[in-house]
Amino acid sequence: MTILITGATGNVGRQVVNQLVNRGAELRALVRDPARANLPAGVQTVQGDLLDVDALRRAFExxxxxxxxxxxxxxxxxxxxxxLNLAREAGIKRVVYLSVIHSDRYLNVPHFAGKFGVERMLEQMGFGATILRPAYFMDNDHSIKDVVRNYGVYPMPIGNKGLAMVDVRDIAEVAAIELLRRERASEPLPLARINLVGPDTLTGDAVAALWSAALGRTVAYGxxxxxxxxxxxxxxxxQWMAYDMRLMAERFITDGMVPEAGDVERLVQLLGRPLHSYRDFVHAVANATAA
Incomplete structure (x- = not known):
């Protein structure tokens, strides 16, 4: 049988595809432009998007x-x-859904509330699903590396409660493991949630200190x-997205993104290796900048 990947050409989806290809899975991807998708050989493509009902029906066959x-x-x-309605119509019972950590707590943040609504739908429709709940993507900080380097300021307002930043590579590998676990099970498995976090919970000042050490000069938290x-x-x-991101940052400051007890250990056991750290991310960026 076939695993269908949506968002296959994005930062997370592309790595999920690569993880599954390396594990010998039969894949299909829903993409807007197959000619430009540049996916590995053997991955089937269906042209369309998540508002194209006819394309979804074709993709789900x-x-x-x-x-x-x-x-x-x-x-x-x-x-x-x-x-999800069309998936159920097609007889699909096994789903891995990429949500967000604290989706049930940051309910004033539009994209968190929307993802929590999808989680509830998965439960109420009876899907055998794994709901992946990643924390803040450390890879997002590629977008601010020039500010850090040129102005000596870490500009993300993440506060002092702490964020357990997660590497996209860890997200993608856990997603692939869960997709294959569900795909290969003789019957649909019960619904499960997995918080996807990094090994360290970092404040704004702690992140700035890591950049300072990597760059060899002082970086301040903004x-x-x-x-x-x-x-x-x-x-x-x-405008709407900028405001959405502001609301998220305000919850970083008041609540943080702190793992639950056992989250890190669970991921290490699932992956069979240590999690990628923000410290390593910062050093990789600093070394690439210096090269």
Whole structure:
């Protein structure tokens, strides 16, 4: 049988595809432009998106397991509801869904609330699902490396409660493991949730200290100015998304993204190796910058 991947050409989805190809899985990907998808040989493609009902019906034919990843867009919730209804219509019972950690707590943050709604739908529709709940992607900080390097400031307003930043490589490998576990089970397995976190829970000052050590000069934490954060983001994204990100940052400051007891140990056991650390991420960026 076949595993269908949505979001296959994005940062997470592409790595999930590669992990599954390396494990010999039969894959299909829903993509907007197959000619530009640049996926590994042997991966089938269906042209379309998560609002294209006819394309979804074609994509779901003969599929046994679904990896559902949809981007932060205004109609993200609608996309997921359409996909899951059509998946059930096609007889698909096994799903791995990429949600977000604390989706049930950050309910004033639009994309968190939407993902929690999808989690509830998975439960109520009776899917055998793994809900992956990643913390803040450390890879997002590629976007601010020039600010850190050129101005000596870590600009993300993450506060002093701490974030357990996670590496996309760890997210993708756990996703592949769970997809194959469900795909190869004789019967659909019970619903499960997995928090995807990094090995360390870091404050703004701690992150700045790691950059300082890696670059060999002082980097300061830029502080908790979420209004300024929103203003800066408006230069790179729509107003609604910048405000969504501001609301998320405000919850970083008031709540943090702290793992539950046993989260790190569970992931290490699942992967059979240590988790990638933010310290290693920072040193890799610093070394690439120096080269």
């Amino acid at each position: 003969g599929v046994s397991t679904l990896f559902l990843l949809n981007a932060v867009v205004p109609d993200e919730f609608t996309q997921a509801l359409l996909a 502080g908790d100015d979420t209004a300024g954060f929103e203003t800066n983001l408006r230069n790179a994204m729509p």
